[in-house]
Amino acid sequence: MKKLLVFLLALTATFTVNAQIVTPQPSPSSKLEQKVGLTDITLEYSRPNMRERVIFGDLVPYGSIWRTGANLRTKITFSTDVSVDGQPLKAGTYAIFTKPEATSWDVYFYTDYAGGGVPQPWDETKIAAKINTPVYPMPMKIETFTMTFDDLTNDSAVLGMLWEGVYVGVKLDVPTDDMVLTSINDVMNGTPTANDYYSAAVYYLQTNKDIKQAKTWIDKAITMAGDKVAFWQLRQQSLIYAKAGDKKGAIAAAKKSLAASEKAGNADYVKMNQDSLKEWGGM
Structure with missing residues (x-):
């Protein structure tokens, strides 16, 4: 009987030590899978909220490279070779970094996609493609950072990024x-x-x-x-x-x-x- 009680107490203690409080992530992860023509594109990113903060020009400073989301690096995977605004990209996985400005963004497709945050140091040789794209003001506020695949055709799509009051898009062409x-x-x-x-x-x-x-x-x-x-x-x-x-x-x-x-x-x-x-x- 004593052995049984000791076993039960030990089991209870184990459950107590291992128990963890589970709460929602402040920037939940998202995964989009989109077929464009015959090319499979997978996008993985985290989605922070505004929470009454000023985002661009403050939380995300103008002129600084941003991870384009939160937590782990935003990743995009192409099943075939593609081109981004006319620049060729081989099939594979890339991190997406951006450098927001008030009227345009630089968008980087970076070969080192593992880990979190902006690479330190930043390695220009790992930039597979760099695009400058204009900022379009939105008629409403977008609370949650959102990435989309818009304007789908058999040959192309637009990778969209929306947050706060702006939209930027990058043209993707597939073969x-x-x-x-x-x-x-x-x-x-x-x-x-x-x-x-x-x-x-x-x-x-x-x-x-x-x-x-x-x-x-x-x-x-x-x-x-x-x-x-x-x-x-x-x-x-x-x-x-x-x-x-x-x-x-x-x-x-x-x-x-x-x-x-x-x-x-x-x-x-x-x-x-x-x-x-x-x-x-x-x-």
């Missing part, structure tokens, strides 16, 4: 077109499927490439699909024909897509096809 064209060439030199022909044709349509080639590929896709062809595939065929200047072919494909989308009960495609047929004089 989507080169990657897609390489993929298309590789597949077309093999044994492409109906879906491969369809995807290549639609990509050529959307990126204003050789529309005659797109027309050849979409025809192969539709032929290979046979009676399993979908209304959205016929819709793209009609758009490709229209862009190629074949209005008769475009109308015929749109009518097939309209009938198939009506049968499927897809109101969006019904309207799109009807609008196109009216535009092309098909109804």
Whole structure:
């Protein structure tokens, strides 16, 4: 009995010693994952609040390099090579440092991303890219430091930074077109499927490439699909024909897509096809 009591007392003491009070972080961490085209971008940073303080020009002095957040260094990772405001960056991870001024910021992509705070000493040889970008005043106060991916396209995005009353953005360009064209060439030199022909044709349509080639590929896709062809595939065929200047072919494909989308009960495609047929004089 005494041994049991001693064991229980020791166990209680262990729990008491190891117990810790858990409270919210004043600058909570955040992780954003964004696909831009075929490139995966991951952003990790901490988010301090204003808390009635003056931020830029005071808490964050003008002309001084800032960690761009709080706690550990802000990190950004690219799965492919990219360019930042026209400057090339290899695939990999970088710390983001900034030097705020009243009307513009310098933004640094720094190869040493481990640790916290600004490196001491600062090593110019570790700057992979440096960009100067203008400050845009915000119509409202932003309490919490925020980073965003804005203006997404297949080929680019804008890395945004907002806090207090300012916004700054850095243009990121990704090599989507080169990657897609390489993929298309590789597949077309093999044994492409109906879906491969369809995807290549639609990509050529959307990126204003050789529309005659797109027309050849979409025809192969539709032929290979046979009676399993979908209304959205016929819709793209009609758009490709229209862009190629074949209005008769475009109308015929749109009518097939309209009938198939009506049968499927897809109101969006019904309207799109009807609008196109009216535009092309098909109804």
